[in-house]
Amino acid sequence: MLGAAAAPAAMAQARAGGNMSSKDYTGGAVTDSRNTGFGIKGGYNLTNLYGSGKGLFNPDYLNAFHGGIYGQFGFNQVSSLQVELLYTRKGYTANFAGGAYNESQRTTRLNYLQLPILYVANFTKNLSFHIGPQVSLLTNARVYDQDLALSAGGFNSLDYGAVAGFEGRVGPARIGVRYDLGLGNVYKDGVSVKYGNNTVANLTNTNLHNQTFQVYLGLGFTQ
Incomplete structure (x- = not known):
């Protein structure tokens, strides 16, 4: 009887590869421990505007950054859900060809708290594809050398969009690339x-949106 009681507990704690995940979100199905855990991540952003009205600013890409935490919840050896909370900088560098700003650049930096919710599909043990929606809250804005109140700058405080990318793993380390497509308007109309x-x-009647290319490194801790 003692052996029978211990068997379920041992199976719940087994891990993939010799091992199952200690966290089971599948009602008893085998899960890969690499698909379940939490960690930290951060990296480089290359960000700009796209959409109608872009020509008013003639924008160049802005070098920026992002960083934060994530939690991953495995369904099986192929599929999982990943939720992230990131602090990320977006924006652009405007180039003006006339008037008081002839031959000059002005940089707009927009800092967001971002919540991506991503479906993760594993191609192999070390390579996965990520895709899903995200929502972002603008926390502050800096235009050239001035910090602006969000209302004074005419920015929308809420942004939303879609994310897709690829990630590779080596042990607990992760390296990935991602495209972040904003669908909300950066500026209020008028x-x-x-x-x-x-x-x-x-x-x-303009529709200006954020777009960002990301490269990142992460460190994961399986459960």
């Missing part, structure tokens, strides 16, 4: 964008 006391663009 606002006038100002640098200092100068109006540089009037945004009416």
Whole structure:
């Protein structure tokens, strides 16, 4: 009787490869421990605007960063759900070809708290594909050398979009690439964008969105 009682506990704690996950989200099915756990991640952003009205700024890509935490919940050896909480910088560098800003650049930096919810599909033990929606909350904005109140800058505080990318693993380490496509408008309709006391663009019937290419490193801890 003692052996029978111990057997279920031993099976629940077994891990993949000789081993099952100690966290079972499948109602008893075998799961890969590599698909379940938590960790930290951070990396490089290359970010810009896209959409109608982009020509008003003639923007270049901005070098930026992101970092945060994630939790991964395995369903089986192939599929899992990954939820992340990231602090990420987006924005662009505007190039003006006339007026007071001739031959000059002005950088807009937008800092967001971002929540991606991603489906993860494993091609192999070391390579996976990630895809899913995300929602972002704008926390602060800096235009050129000034920190702006969000209402004064005419920014929408909420953004949303889609994310897709690939990730490789070596032991607990992760390296990945990702494309972050914003679908919400960066600016409110009808606002006038100002640098200092100068109006540089009037945004009416425009649809300007964030887009970001990411490269990141992570460190995971399985459960």
